[in-house]
Amino acid sequence: MEGILTVLPSLLGTITIKEERECAQSMITLYQFEDCPYCAMVRAVLEDLEIPYKKADVSRDKSDPVRKMLLLKSGVGTVPVAEINGEFIGESAAIIECLKKLKVG
Numbered sequence: 001m002e003g004i005l006t007v008l009p010s011l012l013g014t015i016t017i018k019e020e021r022e023c024a025q026s027m028i029t030l031y032q033f034e035d036c037p038y039c040a041m042v043r044a045v046l047e048d049l050e051i052p053y054k055k056a057d058v059s060r061d062k063s064d065p066v067r068k069m070l071l072l073k074s075g076v077g078t079v080p081v082a083e084i085n086g087e088f089i090g091e092s093a094a095i096i097e098c099l100k101k102l103k104v105g
């Protein structure tokens with residue numbers, strides 16, 4: 001009994017730490033054109049800060065369903081748009097500001 005009571009708190013401690021790490025791990029998708037200079041700035045910051053992310057190359061056709069979805073969700077009609085933990089953020093400067101806060105927080 002004494003053994004279980006000694007081990008249990010340390011087990012719970014392990015579980016809590018794991019959950020905190022999972023929450024801290026952001027899911028980021030960068031909607032972009034590979035040759036867009038604003039997208040390149042955002043990629044450079046992601047890489048400098050060593051933040052894992054997925055790239056999604058979007059169509060140049062603004063009537064494409066993904067472009068329409070980005071406009072609807074971010075409010076901007078340009079790329080880059082970053083989806084950060086489910087939130088869509090447009091404008092490279094705003095994305096970079098958000099990434100820097102993520103890394104600090």
Ligand SMILES: N[C@@H](CCC(=O)N[C@@H](CS)C(=O)NCC(=O)O)C(=O)O
Nearest residue numbers: 036037038077078079080091092093
């Ligand atoms: N102020 C925006 C400018 C972004 C921008 O002009 N992106 C261009 C590509 S480099 C764009 O999406 N243009 C609209 C289009 O090509 O459909 C930012 O900093 O994110």
